[in-house]
Amino acid sequence: MSTETRLRDQICELAKSLFDRGLTHGSTGNISARTDDGGLLVSPTGTSFGRLDPSRLSHFDASGQLKSGDAPTKEMPLHTAFYDTRSSAGAVVHLHSCHAVALSLLPDLDADSFLPPLTPYGLMKLGKVKLLPFFLPGDPAMGEAVRGLAGKRSAVMLANHGPVVAGKDVEAACNAIEELEDTARLALMTRHMDARALSDDQIQAVVTKFDVEWDQ
Ligand SMILES: O=C(CO)COP(=O)(O)O
Ligand SMILES: [Zn+2]
Secondary structure, three states: OOHHHHHHHHHHHHHHHHHHHOOOOOOOOEEEEEEOOOOOOEOOOOHHHHHHOHHHOOOEEEOOOEOOOOEEEEHHHHHHHHHHHHOOOOOEOOOOOOOHHHHOOOOOOOOOOOOOOOOOOHHHOOOOOEEOOOOOOOOOHHHHHHHHHOOOOOEEOOOOOOEEEOOOHHHHHHHHHHHHHHHHHHHHOOOOOOOOOOOOHHHHHHHHHOOOOOOO
């Protein structure tokens, strides 16, 4: 089986796994991954994560030309903004995951660090998550907002919409966005409980030991 065939299958399998666990629903969310030759495989617009067809993924070549497959997600500017600003990005995932969206609706959030530092894996997989304002779905201004971060963040939260995470490959991006959703769930569960977040010393220890992109 060719590397590209394996990548097509992996994108569809992991998207289905996210869908089956309720991390995105209906025809929401989109996913993309770099191919070995510098191109991109992308979920087509209007498709469900539960039923992506490996043979119909939008396939772009390294110059950004659509070579085959169905029309791509309307969030292409968002995806390409991550690839263009983060050389380490091999995949990008966007979900409409319930707890992250719920948290984004609340007042008094820290836009520079949307998720409180609750667990080591939250820090390790995501670094600081930037909260971006509300945009209409498909608005290229979202891509501009991500470009404005100059590659310093791997994860952003679109207010009233959903998270977007870049990772070195599809598995890493999926693991990280699951961490984002679970940390948002913990934040909501413990919101009125005087919960103990990680201390500054604990944060620094995690950041140092696991080489987390934190102070940027
Ligand atoms: O989540 C979505 C828009 O933000 C889904 O849009 P697409 O179906 O175009 O990927
Ligand atoms: Zn969306």
